[in-house]
Amino acid sequence: MPPKVRQRGKKPSKVRKLQQEQEEEHKESVQPVASSSSSSTNHIQLQADYIPLSGDDAPSSTAPHQENGDDGQPNWVKLGDRPSKAEHEAPFGYVDAELKAYLRAGWDRVIELEAQGYAAKSTLTALTAASSAVAQPSSRAADEEDDELALLLQATLKEMDGKELLLSTDPDTSLIVEAILHRLPAKPLRVFVDRLAGNFAVLAKHRFASHVVQACLATLQPAVTLEHAAQEHFQQHTHRANGNGKAAASSAYASDTATIVNEDGILRSATQLILDIAEELASDQQLLTSLVTDAFGSHVLRSLLCVLTGRSIQAEPSSGTAATAGGSDLRSRRSAKFRTRKAPAPGSAAAAGSSDDLLVVIPDLLFSRATTLRKEILNDAGVDVVRRWATDAVASPLLQLLIEVEADSLNSEDASQWKGSLVDSFLNGFVSTPPTGEEAQKDVYLETSLRDSVASHALQLALERAPSSTASRFFDTYIRSRMAKLCVHPAANHIVATLLRRLDGAELQTAIAEMTKVASGMVKEQMVGCLQAAVDRVVQLCAAESEAKDLVQAVSDAVLAAFRIKSQSTEEEGLKLLVPAVLALKTRKAYLHTFGAHLKKEERDADGKGRKRGRDGKAKGGKKKSKSAAEGSDQEEEAPWSMDASYELPTGEATVQGSLLLQSLLRLPGPAAPPRAPAKRTFGRPVPASTPTPAPESWGSALVLDSLLALPTLVPFARNPTAVHVLISSLVPPPSSTTSSAVDYVQSARRRKLSSSLTAALPSYCGDKYGSRLADALWFSVDGFTKEKIVKTVIEHDAEVLKGPYAGYFTNKLQLQLYRKGKVREWNEAVKAQKAPEVKKEEASGERMHKAVVVETKRAKVGKKERGSKVDGELDSILGQI
Template sequence: MENQHFQAAHYGEVPEELLGYFKSVESKLDDQSFESAEDQRLFVDNVYTEVEGNELRLATNYSCSLVLEKLLKISDSFQLRVFMDKLSGSTIPLFAHRFASHVCQTLLTLAADVVDQEMVQGVQPNQGEQAENDQQGVLLTMQELVLGMCEDLKPSVGGLISQQFASHVIRVLLYVLAGKRVDESGESNSRLRTKKSHIYKAENNNVKNTRTGNKHLRVPNSFKEMFRSLTKELAMNGNEAVIRSLAVHRVASPLIQVLLELQDDSEEGRQAQTALLDSLLWGIVSDVNPADERKKDDRKAWFQTLIRDKAGSHLLEMVVKVAPDNVYDQLYKTYLAGNLEKFGLNPVSNFVIQQLISNVRTPAQVQSMVSELAGKPFTSMLKNGKYGVIRSLVDASVKVQGCYKQVVDALVAALGMTDDTTQQKQFVDCVIRMKTLDNWNNLLSEEQDSLRNFHLQGSLILQGIMKMPAEQNAFVVNSFLSMKPAVSLRWCYTPMGSRVVESIIASQHVNDKIKKKLLKNLLGEYVSLSKDKFGSHIVETCWSVADIEIKEKIARELVKYEYDLSEHHLGKCILWSCKIDLFKRHYNEWVEREKGVDRKKDMFKDILGDDVKMPKKRQYRSY
């Protein structure tokens, strides 16, 4: 790779008058005071007209690049295509530029939706609009513009993936080619933007992208072919030693993870994924049991390096997530079985162990993992704060529908509880705070009453146990019911406690008698819960499982404070869900409606089994 490809692009300084103009543009974009969509479009058109010929200068200027990103987010598809066309031929220097790379990243994210629109409308290459000025030629479709960008990159892509700024943009480009929506707020955020960039965007670049929709986007076959071509260029045609060096490279490793994640289920996708895994793991797919002892030792040493390296461990997390069953099993048996405690206690490798357990494939594997970790290792995990490993075992048990007793018994023992029912009354208190029974008993009464030390992993563990059969979830249910109503009620107003309460009420493995008791315990509190951002979800869950008798009691409670609730943004949603207006005006019709809902649930239960959730008409979360 020639160094000139990585030289920072420089297209001259932005004139002072243009800088001043862009400051006024930013102020207008932040205010968002457009009277109509047409006004907004005209404003954006005027801005592009004013900056014509200076696009490259603006993209490479710190303050102007930020304004450009805001402008792009409210541009229509035609305006986006015009802007991308202006960048044609400068792909590599822009991708490798500190500021312009972020503009390109935003542009590509928005381009994905434009390509999706073109697919819906049946737009084909060579069907771009004629420009107003005949000398300007035909404006290419977004499909052609993106592919042109890829062609520019191809000769240099192998070196650019480890370039500090270009790597992030290439990751987004791969998402676009694969037809996956770029979600920079989700799980893939850390692989698409640096932490610093994400924080800045959240705090400053506050113009929202209104383009939302399905996670998967329609893309032409040419995109899929280009994705395979770039995959071969990056992963299959490269030297294995180079690929392994990229696995522990701080910038390049996330891109390798994206390549592994985005391969589809086609034969070409599986072949590419297998070839990449083989290169990364020193031939573990093609040469399962090498005769050469030296190769075995080298492979083992490499794995030990990978699992303890900050970048390499993230890559291994993706490997155990996407690896075929036979590769997963080989990795587990060869390198991880017998070492779960050692790696699970390590501050870096414990995340790999969590993913290994969460993505388990067979009940036998769960059985083996539980047998290895039960007893002293479980206690060590609890003592050393590696709660995620414990939560992963609970999730794995639920996933394969087995080993329930072994997992819960191991947790009970690690908490220092015996078969004594009195001790087990503190089960939920200990788990949600991730404390042993001795630690709980040594807390002052004020600390025991405090809900501030609730732990997220503890809440997730309790929710996981509630998906297990009654014999195991009885530890949670009995412990929760033994609490004083005033104490258990306080859980409903906390983010982690409320989720546990919801999981108990909604569990298919809790009998109706216990659920009815829980719902009755909340009578007198439904109005207050309806106005709370956590409690309102508990009201909805209660309503979904209540019989007509309890529903009527809840409705009578709500109707007394109908006006108060109707003035509250959450309360009015509860009034709508419970059809309180119908209850008040046409009681008999309300009764028949709710009985009909119950009959429908029973009917689906008979057809599909116990795990039936009726579809909600309202989908929202206020937090």
């Protein structure tokens, strides 16, 4: 059979095949194609891709060209009903190049004005000014005048009028729109958000417009606070000590006075705009469900939930990350990289109101809408749906936020209240109906989630917010007797650390005993998070005097076993290597092998006997060591070492994890000092031989203090940005909650010796960038006699002290002029008047505060007659304005 001869013309494409299928469907339909109104269009679509050259089909092929000529559009524009690329990238159209250039030039001018000292009057700035006006009222005459920056923003908004949707979806202008939104006052901001109404469903799923919607929500939050906050709210927020919890409710909110009615229409308030955004996204259940797993819509839903529940999501306009824990991770890492590469450069004078501790006021309407929105998002989701969201990298952060919102309302240890909750569904009834069997009852999904990089985050949060009985039961079922593998797993170690922070004394004692056997493997893998969690939990449980000493000794032995350090050794060695080894996160032998080269250099230089080298440059006699390698390593480990004050710790020798572990150890109590024996009078008789006194005990905070006192010098640690925090924490004793004869929280004798050692070496580090902070902490922690000794030391070594570029920050506190003039009384009064700077300390309780500073405002309860009269009055005022 001869091969088939291919017809001349275009090669059939996928579009051609699609059109052929459509043609066959139309032929099989009941209604003739020719009689339908769309027959000409379909005929054009079928003939656009392939035009035969035969004479029979020539007349039929001319008709489509005539119809296309009437429309003035080429044939390829009308191909099919498939969504085009432009429909996804620019659903509302493209932005003109002239407008892009204008916005870019205007933004550059905004940066210049902010560099000159101009500040935009944004909603965040207005909220900060309202908070500060309570303490320091100032005249607003200068604020009422529009400066050049305000006029420039007004001109930019005028050019953007009617093109908000186009600019929000453009990859270049959307970044500028975000930055401008953070600089707008409340009224133009509400106008901009009102222009986007009705299109939030499309904008939330757009790659660039979704970030604009997030910026709208972030800037509307302080506008809601300004609408509903009363004067007493700002006063309560100003005088609140720690800023956590909710202030008293207010009944001043009776009507939405921020609504503006004029001939142009009704400008909704910020509260109503947020409610309408939530209503628009939740109007279609299928759309709301798709936003959960959408790469861009999920971030919008999280921002909306944070605003409705009162979690502050304020961020600087130049940054891509939120400021508080409630709004953390509202932007992906990919978005942050894109913004750092293409976002407009911020000015030197950033937004003046970017504070982490801002007053957040939400009305009861938003708070109740958050509960409704959470139910609409879940939509009676079962166990399979919740677990599928937990393993999804896009939906998992939203699921975690839903767990937090629900757990805040269920803050109780009663397991019956958690039945049917989101945490109970995720754990498959582990909270309400715990399994009673052995290992056969383990859930396969929970076993996998322990090691999953995505689902482990949701599991960690669920176990952190669940009742403590559930956490203990989960630890016994899934963690116990498996800590050797789970404590060093990249994902599971965080869950183990979370569970350790929730165990009671007896359970923690057993867990620490098991951890002691495998702790050295944690140090070798550079994962000491579980060890850190055990120490932190012991610090919390130290309030119970009966079990404090046993727990402290157990966790101290675990730390020593992890780093292979023996507490019972010679006096010269002692615990000298504890602080350097823990800082470097290496065992004692590994530390000497890695960072012990500088310790032997001085000995070789002092002897003057360098090793002979051959012509090839290699040292001779290197093979002789191979016979006794083990003996040499043991001698190297046991050999005493010293450290020069000029030595600089490298980055690998001072890790953040090691510094945090040492600071946690310093918060533990230590052994109490032995009671002094009364003096015996011998009346000239020979003194009997005294019994040898036992070596002093060392556990808890005494481990770190003894190690610091045994070091040859502390100057290299004082100059390191990571190790200096250990020295600062060692100077400040933890607050002693109880007085006990078995433990000592203050360890005053050891801290006094450490202060003397730091005072002697003060000229070597007080001029350093980080050592000056240690000098400040030393100055505020010692008594008057030691302060006078510090001043004498500085005056004696003034030439060495003044060499440091940061010495002035420390010497300004010493009042050297008064002391040099001999005015000791005035110097004492000036020194006593100084107050140490307040440092926010972490709470002793292990519970993490998940709520931001929220003041709820509720409507006043009025009768029907009063309510009707108020409504009539509002209508009269609106009609009067029109």
